[in-house]
Amino acid sequence: EADIYQTPRYLVIGTGKKITLECSQTMGHDKMYWYQQDPGMELHLIHYSYGVNSTEKGDLSSESTVSRIRTEHFPLTLESARPSHTSQYLCASSVRLLAGELFFGEGSRLTVL
Amino acid sequence: GIQVEQSPPDLILQEGANSTLRCNFSDSVNNLQWFHQNPWGQLINLFYIPSGTKQNGRLSATTVATERYSLLYISSSQTTDSGVYFCAVGNAGGTSYGKLTFGQGTILTVHP
Numbered sequence: 001e002a003d004i005y006q007t008p009r010y011l012v013i014g015t016g017k018k019i020t021l022e023c024s025q026t027m028g029h030d031k032m033y034w035y036q037q038d039p040g041m042e043l044h045l046i047h048y049s050y051g052v053n054s055t056e057k058g059d060l061s062s063e064s065t066v067s068r069i070r071t072e073h074f075p076l077t078l079e080s081a082r083p084s085h086t087s088q089y090l091c092a093s094s095v096r097l098l099a100g101e102l103f104f105g106e107g108s109r110l111t112v113l
Numbered sequence: 114g115i116q117v118e119q120s121p122p123d124l125i126l127q128e129g130a131n132s133t134l135r136c137n138f139s140d141s142v143n144n145l146q147w148f149h150q151n152p153w154g155q156l157i158n159l160f161y162i163p164s165g166t167k168q169n170g171r172l173s174a175t176t177v178a179t180e181r182y183s184l185l186y187i188s189s190s191q192t193t194d195s196g197v198y199f200c201a202v203g204n205a206g207g208t209s210y211g212k213l214t215f216g217q218g219t220i221l222t223v224h225p
Contacts, residue, residue: 033212037154042199043215058212059114088154102146102201102213104156 003027006091006105013081014113021076021108023091032074033092033102036060043090049074081112115140119200119216126190126223134185134219136200144203144213145176147185151196159185159198190223197221 004025013019025032030051035043035058045058049068063085064078074093078085091105116139126132136145147159160167160174162183167174171190176183187194197220201213 035215040220042217043201045212045214048212059214090154090156092156101158101161103158104148107154107156109154 004091004093004103004105006089006108008108009106010109010111012111012113015080015082017081019078019081019110021089021091021110023074023076023105024072025074025093025103025105026072027093027095027103028071029093029095029103030071031094032068033094034058034064034066034074034076035090035092036062037088037090037107039088047076081110083112086110086112115142115202115204115214117200117202117214117216119198119219121219122217123220124222126221128191128223128225130190130223131186131188132190132221134187134198134200134221136183136185136202136216138181138183138200138202140181140204142178142181142202142204144201145178145183146201146213147174147183148199148201149194149196150199150218156199187221190221192223192225195221195223 007022032049034047037043044060046062047066090107118137145163148156162176164178171188173186197218200216203213
């Protein structure tokens with residue numbers, strides 16, 4: 001079983017607030033990812049990281065930002081939340097291989113009022 | 114980028130029935146995974162199967178990479194199998210290095 005953790009699991013917040021979604025993994029994986037998923041829809045990659053101090057934007061444009069100061073930690077931040085940011089955010093990690101198995105956390109479901 | 118198409122989009126079964134879910138992809142891949150998303154939103158790894166056949170209990174999967182498709186078989190389905198099944202593929206070339214592209218999913222409902 002994968003050891004990747006996300007907090008909070010659920011968050012309801014007002015427009016304009018700053019939020020940070022936390023993601024930590026204890027597997028020592030170099031590669032980490034953030035996916036965004038609207039209800040009933042497929043997942044879209046919004047950020048990824050190949051390792052410490054490496055961050056890249058994914059296929060879906062997002063106003064969120066990420067940082068990777070430690071291998072095990074990959075937080076996502078929204079400086080000013082809006083209702084359009086309401087979604088589920090899923091963090092994942094994989095070993096440093098050309099084709100590695102992806103492991104997901106339980107997800108953070110964000111609702112912006 | 115790679116296109117991923119899953120079929121059927123929805124599937125309703127009686128408990129005990131068997132089913133086959135299909136995933137077609139548009140380019141060569143070196144990474145293919147099947148996931149089950151439970152009602153609480155968590156994605157559970159079912160198979161890492163860029164080629165060949167694997168089995169795990171009532172579930173099995175086959176990927177024919179040369180023909181660009183993968184199949185997930187569920188036998189003797191149970192109500193706990195309900196949820197969304199995603200296929201995700203990736204390759205190591207160019208800007209898609211290490212990243213997975215997800216299909217739109219198959220929604221499976223198993224009735225008692």
